[in-house]
Amino acid sequence: MFQPNMFESHHHILDMSHKTPENELDMLRDDEYESKSGTDIMEANSGDDQDPNQRPNKKKRYHRHTQHQIQEMESFFKECPHPDDKQRKELGRRLSLEPLQVKFWFQNKRTQMKAQHERHENTQLRNENDKLRSENIRYKEALANATCPNCGGPAAIGEMSFDEQHLRMENARLREEIDRISGIAAKYVGKPMLSFPNMSPHGPTRSIDQGVVNYSPQQGMVGEMFAANDLLRSVSGPTEADKPVIIELAVAAMEELIRMAQVGDPLWVPSSDSSSEILSEDEYSRMFPRGMGPKQLGLKSEASRQSAVVIMNHITLVELLMDVVYVYTIPPFFSLQQMTHINLFSQWSNVFSGIVSRAMTLEVLSTGVAGNYNGALQVMSAEFQVPSPLVPTRENYFVRYCKQHDDGTWAVVDVSLDNLRPSSISRCRRRPSGCLIQELPNGYSEVTWVEHVEVDDRAVHNIYRSLVNCGLAFGAKRWVATLERQCERLASVMANNIPAGDVGVITTPEGRKSMLKLAERMVLSFCSGVGASTAHTWTTLSGSGADDVRVMTRKSMDDPGRPPGIVLSAATSFWIPVQPKRVFDFLRDENSRSQWDILSSGGLVNEMAHIANGHDPGNCVSLLRVNSPNSSQSNMLILQESSSDSTGSYVIYAPVDIMAMNVVLAGGDPDYVALLPSGFAILPDGPEQHQGGIPELGTSGSLLTVAFQILVDSAPTAKLSLGSVATVNDLIKCTVEKIKAALASP
Template identity: 50%
Template structure:
């Protein structure tokens, strides 16, 4: 990104009214007009629709011949269409690809045709017919749901009419005087007026889904008991989560309509923030970054989630980058909470899908709407975890162009039982993903949040406020590094060079998977996420800014059983971050700070590259025994580096277990207790100033964390001796690092 701001992407982005719900949607009645003409066009020569014809043959038939070949040369009569019946194996392979990609490109169709002995034209027609079938099945299902709702509402309305015809006096039980209205009738009339207004609102939303106006149908669909199920909202067609949390004092249908309205407003604001440059986005003084002109933002955009709470500060960033991943695959990852957390393991401590409101249209994520919860983290005990509840909305803007937007729902769901005080609100944020010809994607990311900085340590406040901790810069950098790692592991060729030990392809993947679990657990232990229930200890003999926590590990195959003690702290060093990272990851300097080295050298026995940068690796180190009484120790180490920061994480491992992993065995049963370092570049705070305080030296924010097993019996009570041990371990390691880097103070 250049300092002048992000170039405006040349995307064919329509307005919200034109594009948000432009795909074929729901049908409340038999099609008329243009929709009826489209239905007639889909009929075949023998009077059967393509969908009926496909259903009768289970997708096993395909036209033999292409479009434009209906007439023979010299023969004005139409050539009779011939059909080709696919084999069960061909159908199975076609269905498997359809589940992964409903719109294969020319290259994919050619490759599939060669594998199945089919022409490119036959593969193309099969996918066209399959998409048509899925769309028609979805519409038939939605119409059936609508008919059921209409019948139910009609019956309930008749019951209400009968009760109004024969009212009963509440005082005497007899017939009320003429002209008097019972309380029940007054309540029903008020409720009917409210439901009629809600029905008008829902018809507007349904029209956006269908792409054409929808009448109120007052005679056929009475207003009582109206909800959004019949409109496809809240209906799960793909096995999504349906355990939504109700709002106290708010009808479910009303809540869903408010959430849909919020999603539309958030998408509109987000797309404008992606496209606009100055005066909304202005270059920062540091260069290479952009800052949001907050006054201009308040002038242009209405507050879709309400006014900023008192004491909150604003953080807004925008970043653009190329990523080695297909756009559709990235969208699928973002809409799956588990895959989303795996893609950003150092940022997302926990992610869950609370409720799927709409699962998309036409078998894709276009129009998908879901409630989510996430815990976002920065690897430091001085920065609290950001706990956010938000709505995620996905929309296809054009062919190969997708937008995914998040917005907090705390303003709508603030009366929910048990909801804690909100410390962070997510304003419209997300990414626009555009497919590129080389198989990569161009991603434009916007992060916009409001948060309470009172709980953040003074050492990290400037860094977080600048967006380097949770901003778009870090999301893009992490995404690029993770996608490069996945592309490297998917390659069938095993790199040569530093592969000291012979590791199979499956062994490489198993070993990297184990290392990624180790790094994720390291971050969770530093930040005290609710993934594990940590208990903070308050001891008077702890060093300043050192946090110590405990938790009991029981029946967890990935950890040793017992009482786990974790200690972590962060400090500022007047050393460039790349120099700190290179020092800590180099096994030759390990003896200068690592107690596990036993004061001797370490040897690298295995090395797996995870990308082009030599700092992104997984290594297996062996501590050389200095005397016959010492046992040989193996250490698994993962190092990660990108533009947003770096990690050096390690853990002792069992030799037989690692031999099994290197041969492709299951790594989920290898017990680990990770320790290590997180390094963040810092130019905004620290301890180095000139005499007048106007200049600050570039440095690093270093987080040091250790986890140790106190005992193997979880029921035993802990003494203060282990706390003193881990406190001395942290302080001693920091002093050794400072001495080696010549930055004692």
């Protein structure tokens, strides 16, 4: 028999069928009753109605309902398994039953249905475990009987280490998943937890170091995402003792996020320029007196909220936010060649590549129920950036929780777990932040985004301080604007024909998709190296103040997406007294390219192909041909993507080989086209200013970041010369001066 209060305080994370506080209370009361069948019901006083001085009746009285009563209540149960008092009274009057009898019947029916479901799930788990054990036995036999392909003799252990290690890790992961789900099911059906034998007695334990790939930066884009172990190794996965605390914190964060997303004035007040909403800290402290505790000394609050309608299905949007690469799925013994066949980049990092420089899921506490992310809970670490080496990145260790609510709304919330690491000093922590997603007709969704952080931003350079303080650098408006732009881009990628806006040498939908895929990889590579990520060690070359040139080097080896050799990256950020839109239009226009681009060498630049991927005319992918006076460069092509939204713009480009591009235009695989992207990030220098009633960003000027990647030596083993560094320094300085001079003229 079920016992009262058998559920943990966080039981409603695991069973998402309970929607409201009243229903959750009913479910706790469900466990006080048990029915032998769907037709028998025991009449007794509930815990709320029983007189404490009255001795309980030793004899239990049962009441058998008529077939008509059962049919009517069964029919009502299908529509509403949790009737309220009014509905119970009406149903009892119609069926000649007491409301308390109706209440007991529905409680027992819910308990019975839940028990049947969990028993069925346990049966499936047992069958799955049997299959895994059989498969494990087959693998062990295959490993024991394996022969060397060269000599025909028994295979050495070293030769089989990859398969064996992969088998051990996979079996350990599956066993833990089965144990976890069985434990959850046992709590609901009152059965002992299934105990499965350890299918891999020597399998590795689940620790953070197990899945971190120790690759150096010379390994190309893989290295950019995974070489910086300082972020990952500095964060350990949660302990078993931490997990109940994490679940409780996630539930509280979800409740806070929903209220913050739905409540208006006085919690949220318009900003000075009326372009966004800012948080009233006094009202927040009054409304959420407990929360995550007081603000830490030395940290300042940043909170903003933004809403928009985006071209994306609500389920797809939830999957995008929850798809973050899982560190444990990348075995440390994989070679670089094997790594190239694995999708290492999550949808979340890809879509928000300008904001998220790195992200990892460290532990999955719940995968959700009903085949979706409803109830999914995962512990993560991430690094957030502004596209400039002058703005320090913000690192967070947090839990992400996804839940579907009554009205079809989905919510995804993040909250920092710094309280689980008391010895660490956090420069940034996330109070409940995330978004509410509401389904709209025709595949659209309404998104309300809340960003609420506490941060030490004293290391931000002075020219970026206004941008950071107004929330355009890390706030909700930038997240929503980026999402809107990327949804438009994804819609363009999914097009099965060639829209009328596309012109040039692209003649097939396959060629169009291949070119867009190549451009996406170019953008990801650029964004991963332009900011002040801790994955890179920047060195100041020359100058002073904001005009410093920051450089880093890496070796590219065995990466089909990059030319082999030593790659030198250089970036600088500076202020220019020109509005962002004018800077963007100047840099993306092929007719003005010769004024700043050394690759064009003063020649004419023609657009051979144009793919529109947004409602803004500046959002497009182009293939440019340089008709250079220098005959050696006559076959050079430039792939370029330009994009703009209300918070910033990018112009990113890379020289490409004409033969490789012919393969792409024919619909071939673009992953093997070598790219070294360079480009520009254009941000406003402050909040919106209203000029004559028309809002404009960065009315007084723009913050421009220029970044180059150059192959300085085709031999990966060569040493970087001071001459190469000086050449790149001169190149970036010369480009900056040309841009300033060209934009200074009316």
